[in-house]
Amino acid sequence: MVPALALAACGGGKDGAEVEGTFGPGLAATGVWVVESERSERADTAGFRVEDLSPGPVSLRLMDGSDTAGVLNLSGLRSGARLRLEGLRVDPESGFAFPAAVQLDGGSVVMVNGVRMAPAARVPREVDVRGAVLAWSSDVGALLLRPDDARLPDLRVVVGMATEVVGEDGGGADATLLQPGDSVQVEGRSEEGYVVASRITVPTHIAAVLLEGGEDDRDAEDRGSGDEPGGGGGDDGGGGAVSRIPRGGSATPPPRVVEARVRDRDEGRGRGREREEKGRGKGKGKGKN
Numbered sequence: 001m002v003p004a005l006a007l008a009a010c011g012g013g014k015d016g017a018e019v020e021g022t023f024g025p026g027l028a029a030t031g032v033w034v035v036e037s038e039r040s041e042r043a044d045t046a047g048f049r050v051e052d053l054s055p056g057p058v059s060l061r062l063m064d065g066s067d068t069a070g071v072l073n074l075s076g077l078r079s080g081a082r083l084r085l086e087g088l089r090v091d092p093e094s095g096f097a098f099p100a101a102v103q104l105d106g107g108s109v110v111m112v113n114g115v116r117m118a119p120a121a122r123v124p125r126e127v128d129v130r131g132a133v134l135a136w137s138s139d140v141g142a143l144l145l146r147p148d149d150a151r152l153p154d155l156r157v158v159v160g161m162a163t164e165v166v167g168e169d170g171g172g173a174d175a176t177l178l179q180p181g182d183s184v185q186v187e188g189r190s191e192e193g194y195v196v197a198s199r200i201t202v203p204t205h206i207a208a209v210l211l212e213g214g215e216d217d218r219d220a221e222d223r224g225s226g227d228e229p230g231g232g233g234g235d236d237g238g239g240g241a242v243s244r245i246p247r248g249g250s251a252t253p254p255p256r257v258v259e260a261r262v263r264d265r266d267e268g269r270g271r272g273r274e275r276e277e278k279g280r281g282k283g284k285g286k287g288k289n
Helices: 204-212 217-225 265-287
Strands: 017-023 031-034 039-044 047-053 058-064 067-075 082-090 101-105 110-112 115-117 126-137 142-147 155-158 164-167 183-191 194-202
Touching: 017 058, 017 067, 031 047, 039 058, 047 058, 067 082, 101 110, 126 155, 142 183, 142 194, 155 183
Parallel strands: 017 082, 155 194, 164 194
Antiparallel strands: 017 047, 031 039, 031 058, 039 047, 058 067, 067 110, 082 101, 110 115, 126 142, 126 183, 142 155, 183 194
16 A cells, blocks of 8 residues: 555645645546536646535546546535545546545545545454445455445455354355345454455345355346446446446556355264264164174
């Protein structure tokens, strides 16, 4: 992640908000168009700064000449707030620009293209939170979680080989069956803005599917429609920016292999056979003369 930088101590109008951005690799812009006020601000290789923004929703278009290189939809900016968006990259599928990190003075969280964001320091070192799945990519082991606690930003969760995935009843579960909207409990430690999950507790119906050896009805519908897991296209039901993990942006943890520890369904049957064999052995002993 980009190291945390202090916000500028001055600049902007008395009551207006200020947004500053730096560009990540692959993004070049010559100007910024502020949609609400219909004005243009200059940008260069170092980035851009837009001052005197009215509180409320703000839409910025990063321009490369006459072309739109990326879009920033911001909400939650307060009067006098100063927001710094570091390492902006554009998700090629949506056209939205996401920062690698944010710095915010004058507020707790801010919405960036539908993702609730805050400085990395706002995420506690030890994480144990319940929230709703916004996006899930089993291919890279990336989970985007919106905590029920509105004071916390959306969490970028890394699901790796050491992550234990269990049902609410304590039984095994399959993380690949997670869908946007599922309520889960995530435990782990935060590291440089990410949460490395040690344990994820998923809804009972996901655990039940695993135990029955079947498949989730929603998963079957996805395969029948030909859509990729994670909602690569189609109707997002209003969550367009966050129904999948954006590529190259703030919602993309580093690629990890997903091999969550799932309890062996045959383990119980194995113990049962072992007890049965021992029982037969005892019976034979009693029958000897």
